[in-house]
Amino acid sequence: MSDHDHDHDDHAxxxxxxxxxxxxxxxxxxxxxxxxxxxxxMTADEIRARMEFNExxxxxQAARMIARAWVDPDYKARMLADTKSAxxxxxxxxxxxxxxxxxxxxxxxxxxxxxxxxxYPRSLLGEPPAFYVSKAYRSRAVREPRKVLREFGVDIPDxxxxxxxxxxxxxxxxxxxxxxxxxxxxxxxxxAALITRDSVVGCALPVEPA
Amino acid sequence: xxxxxxxxxxxxSAGPVPQEDRDQLFWEKQMIAAFNLLQVKGVVVTxxxxxxxxxxxxxxxxxxxxxxxxxxGMVRLLxxxxxxxxxxxxxxxxxxxxxxxxxxx
Numbered sequence: 001m002s003d004h005d006h007d008h009d010d011h012a013x014x015x016x017x018x019x020x021x022x023x024x025x026x027x028x029x030x031x032x033x034x035x036x037x038x039x040x041x042m043t044a045d046e047i048r049a050r051m052e053f054n055e056x057x058x059x060x061q062a063a064r065m066i067a068r069a070w071v072d073p074d075y076k077a078r079m080l081a082d083t084k085s086a087x088x089x090x091x092x093x094x095x096x097x098x099x100x101x102x103x104x105x106x107x108x109x110x111x112x113x114x115x116x117x118x119x120y121p122r123s124l125l126g127e128p129p130a131f132y133v134s135k136a137y138r139s140r141a142v143r144e145p146r147k148v149l150r151e152f153g154v155d156i157p158d159x160x161x162x163x164x165x166x167x168x169x170x171x172x173x174x175x176x177x178x179x180x181x182x183x184x185x186x187x188x189x190x191x192a193a194l195i196t197r198d199s200v201v202g203c204a205l206p207v208e209p210a
Numbered sequence: 211x212x213x214x215x216x217x218x219x220x221x222x223s224a225g226p227v228p229q230e231d232r233d234q235l236f237w238e239k240q241m242i243a244a245f246n247l248l249q250v251k252g253v254v255v256t257x258x259x260x261x262x263x264x265x266x267x268x269x270x271x272x273x274x275x276x277x278x279x280x281x282x283g284m285v286r287l288l289x290x291x292x293x294x295x296x297x298x299x300x301x302x303x304x305x306x307x308x309x310x311x312x313x314x315x
Contacts, residue, residue, distance in 0.1 A: 017236045024303070026237040029281055033244060035294045036260035042247045096248040115220025117260065118276060127242070127267055130232045139222040141238035151227050166220065169256045205235065 036068040054122070059197035061092050062124040062174055066200070067192035070179045083174060087124065094123040096172050103176045104202070108161045111149070111202030112173045113141035121174055125197055143165065152203045175202040178210065182209050214269045215264050238277045245284055254287055262287050 065086060067163060067180045069076035076210035079086035083099035099121055102110045114120065115138050121130040132138050138187050140148050144160045149155070156162055166171045186209065234242075248254045262283035268273065276284070288294045 010217045018312070020235070022307065022312065024307060025278055025281060026235070026312075028239050028285065028299070028303045028304040028308050029237050029244075031299050032281070032285055032288070033240065033293065034302065035299060036288075038292065041253060041293060042244065042251070046247055047240060047243050050247050051239055054239070054246065055245055076284065113220070116215075116217045117263070126233050131227050131229060134228050135272075136224040137227045138220045139224040140227065143223075148227055151229070166285055169260070 032072070045142075049085065056093075057122045057124065058126040059124075059195075059200065060192070060202045061087070061134065061199075062089055062121070063192040063195035064188075065124065065174075066195050067188045068084040069176060070183075070191055073187055076176075077175070089108050092123060094121075097170045098175060099103075099124070099172055101174045102163075102165060102172060103177050104178050106160070106178070107150075108163055109144055109156050110163045110165060110173075110175045111136060111141065112165050112167055112175060115139075116166075116168065117144060118173055119169050121172045124174060125200060129197065129201075131203070151197065154204060177202055177206045180206050180208055187202055216268050217260075217264055217267060235277075241277065241281060241284075245280065248284070249287075253291070253293065254284070258287055259283050262290075 001166075010205055033047070039043055064082075065079060067081050068090065069086075070090055073088065075089070078089070079101050080103060083101045084094045084096070087094040087099070114132070118128055118133045120132060122128075137148065142164050145154060145164050149162070177195065180194060181190070183194070190209075194202055194209065195205040196207060199206045245254075245259075249256065260283070263271075263279055266279065266282070269307045285294070285299060289299070
């Protein structure tokens with residue numbers, strides 16, 4: 001899976017958008033930031049350190065956990081029972097109040113939305129994608145999930161139920177996709193490369209092995 | 211029964227889900243980090259922030275963006291708490307926009 005590039009996950013966030021025009025929103029944030037620093041509420045170093053911490057949250061983290069669960073039934077049981085502890089086992093610090101893993105089965109496909117806002121398991125998936133925070137997804141996912149999934153190119157057969165889970169700030173969800181057929185001989189790392197961000201939100205299926 | 215909250219859009223009808231991804235801008239990453247620090251330091255709590263978003267007028271909310279709401283809610287909450295001053299942040303925002311550079315902090 002050569003197009004699955006993990007290198008950027010570890011980069012410190014140092015790039016400024018110097019090529020973009022300064023917008024009112026950015027100017028307002030810069031004003032806020034300067035006032036918070038001047039007022040002693042936080043330091044520039046603290047902001048930088050927190051950005052670096054936040055950059056550790058990426059879809060690769062969820063992929064590592066799910067790949068481990070696919071090869072290790074005991075780990076899978078622990079992940080389903082206590083997702084935050086299972087994350088810690090792999091050295092992932094999950095800052096969410098609570099995380100719950102829900103497993104896709106041949107009978108039931110699961111997907112996640114946050115209808116009220118944008119609650120998302122950032123420690124395991126990074127910042128939410130544009131579709132996830134869009135009003136269209138937030139509105140429609142709970143009413144017509146099959147139709148929404150078809151817009152993502154995912155056709156769930158009518159015989160398979162779809163369960164939609166509405167996240168909130170106190171409880172966020174991770175979907176464990178089914179391990180694709182034909183992956184029996186694959187290593188954990190190879191398996192992790194099949195697990196995309198959207199498959200952990202339930203809006204895609206894992207990549208089929210080549 | 212109260213009318214439903216502005217943010218309570220689950221089940222509403224809407225157009226196609228946007229499929230195009232968009233990278234976070236550098237200032238948006240900084241803003242999320244600053245927001246997280248405000249929470250960690252106990253300056254704001256999540257429910258207070260949610261209330262500021264729920265208070266946004268419906269037409270404003272309908273036309274707002276995710277990061278725009280985050281910034282707007284944060285600023286209003288910090289003004290309300292007396293952490294920053296409304297006139298000062300407005301004046302500084304204008305100053306930064308007029309100078310057109312990011313070299314302020």
